[in-house]
Amino acid sequence: MKLEPRAVPLQDAPPKRKVKTTQVVNGIETEVEIEVEDVPAGQWPPRASLRVLNHDIPRVDGPVKVSGAARYTHDVRVPGMVWARLLLSPLPRARVAALDLEAARAVPGVVHVLVVEREETGWLGQPVAVVAAETLEAAGDGLRALAARFEPLPWVVDHAAAVREGAPAVGRGANVGRPETDGDEARARAALSASATRVRATYTVPVQHHASLETHGVVVDYRGGEDAVVYCSTQYAQGFAAEAAKELGLKAGNVRGVVEHMGGGFGSKFGLDAQGLYACRIAKELKRPVHLMLDRRAEFLMSGNRSGTSMTIEAGCDAQGSLTGLVAEAWKHGGLGRGSLSGLPYCYKAGAHFRDVRSVRMHLDASRAMRAPGHPQASFGMESILDELAYAAGLDLVEIRRRNAAHPAWVRQLDRVAREIGWDQHPHRTQPGKPDREECIGIGFGISNWGSGGSSDCEAEVRIEKDGSVVVACAAQDLGTGTRMYMAAIAAEEFGLPVAAVTARLGDSRLPTGVASGGSVTTPSVAPAVKDACTRARGAFAAHLAQVLGRSAEGFRFGPDGVRHDGMTERLAWSKACGTLPAEGLSARGKWQESLQTRGVRCTQAAQVAVDPGTGRVRVLHMVCLQEVGLALNRLAVKSQIQGGMIQALGYALGEGRQLDSALGLQLNASFEEYKIPHALEIPRMTTLIDDDDTRNGVAGVGEPPAIPGASAIANAVHNACGARVRELPITPDKVLLALGKVV
């Protein structure tokens, strides 16, 4: 890379001080204490003075994306490349009885057959073999020529079968994990006994798939020798490059990881993954580049998912509606993994609570982080039981939330969201409607939060070129959320330039340290580092100009009208000022700073639905979201991301969910035909509001909170409309009719 050797190293390590922040490890938020440089705290300019940031900014990569020129991993073509495809275990557990390697090798065009499981498979979709060939077609022929035969072994793919005595074991250890508990059971049960109103119910959420439009995959460009370039559809450019180097047997510094553009990840795309390791192994063996992208079926079967949950919750409140006690017993369904489930009473406070959670393991793909891991599941249980409690006590659905919300921001948000959705005019505020008309209208609510702290390791470099152009660089990747654009916009704001004058470079492991893009950490990591680099570059540029012009460095101002100095009347055009730089320009490196980020993003949503009690069909008419975002870098992109989260939740509420045939050991909906994600005709009117009452002047990640409460709000709205309480997502018409007693 061009930038690296010219980087100005940081000065001698300044003193450190300790700060608390949230780090996300594989999607789980953890509060940690970290050391940061004890430098003067950077600050964003006051919001009112911002010229570029906190406005609607078209993306800097918009033109390349709308023209079709943007190159995704799937599109990478390098000379001499071979194409690889995977053979997956068609059963949850089986003995590999036959694989005709000779026949596969004999297929014209096949150049390599790699067997990765010779004996026994332990989960549905587990890779068994990889065939590489001169064409994708020949690789497919090679897979068929393997004529793989699998002999079924006993498996468990549903809760009941997994917990049964004598059930086939899933890996080592018991199928049911050790209980994770929190809270005080005796106190919580005593509080429940003493409560004025109490309700108890069981709620179930299915396994949700990430369903990224671009499947997982890699192109490993290794042709022998010391160096390699690996392209990967991933959320962590630096992470996978290091893994690839290890697998290729190369020095870490000799393997470059590139993520130019990637087609969605939502938490499923960290690291090199199994297919990436296989591609490296084959490339190393053949000394030829390898292209290995999953097909859609493999994407459903082997690239992770959001764990399912079944939870029984009992909650009680006093006469005014304050939660007195809550007891929950829950099971997580994360396949081979442990799954995730956030704490209860989620964003509310209760006098006393107790929770007992266990994971139930099955012969299925391990769950992974998915957009706000554990939160949508907990939200569905909590918002549902809260509604049931409100109805039982005859309380207003908004009032019970205002009263119990754990932070005052939600109270403010609930008031606004209730107004936007038309709560005051709604007839069913304390009792659900009846299924007595063709179209029953209901409203539901939900609240959410997310930590959203940044990574203290993140760095960025800013280079001011002699021709007046500016380059901002960081290894982090742009998942499509607009990282490139705000990197450029921050520099544009700092130097008084148009955004187009700035080039943002990212998605390259050789650039300054980035961050894994998961858990909404990208923006609160990258933006502070870029801002810090800009501040340092501005200081260095001022010092340079001070020398050239014989003025004090403190007096320089950079704005849209050029470079000014407090002691000078005339202005210096930016390009002219840059022309005084030496040939190599000027660069500065910046580090993440705590003072430039903010943590804790709260969100409130409401949904209005129409239920047809004759058919059980649910249509979402209107969704409202009001969300804190700290300082919005680009309002246009923030709203798009919020809306995307809301619609993923709509899918979770009404259509999505892995369907398995336990007896046959098959996934019935491993394609977009049967696994239904929302499409254009299902999109409600959307009112997407940035909570400008949140005046914290630091940046926050915004991607997780909007994906959480929508499904809960929709489920509650269905019940509010017609009295159909569906306690199991997704809310398909059959379940609505069942809840209405119309089918048995």
Add this chain to the structure above:
Amino acid sequence: MRPLRLTVNGDTLETAAPAHWTLLEVLRYRLGLTGSKQGCDKGDCGACTVLVDGRPQLACLTLAALAEGHAITTIEGLMPLHVAAGGDGPDPVQGAFDRCGALQCGFCQPGMMLSARALLNRNPCPTRGEIREALSGNLCRCTGYTQIFEAVELAVAESLGVAPAPRAWEEQRMKPAEAQEQARRAAAALAAARERNDGGPGARS
């Protein structure tokens, strides 16, 4: 192998591929046109949508051999064809998608924009309902679709020379009365244009 002679983005291209190859396979694996995306290989996601004689078609379900003799437009050809037709810069659909932030990861967008272009070819003033219908075969996992609808509406409004109805992201900063007035004007302009198109000799639907 079957020789193929395809008209893609105004160029006649000659290649050869197995007789059973789809148009998507030929575009991506023979002609190097990777703008058409491969999302599902079975017509579920719409990411491979191209125009065949101006109509949207799923390239993953179209035999390449059957596309011979037809004018194929991929995302790579949208801007060149617009310029060749006397336009300036990108197709208005592309420009509107860019300015409305109607994309995130961008993987679905080539297909989405070609579906939108096909809609505007046959119906220059579509309603929101008609836009939804036309885009309902293109799945997007990132954006929540709303800014995509708004982008198509912007392209329509600009072709009519009126300000578009306020977009969801703008409403927050407009006074309600102001937003309503702008929405009313946009709706009136659209209705008038539809009437002209329905009755007039230039009707294209």
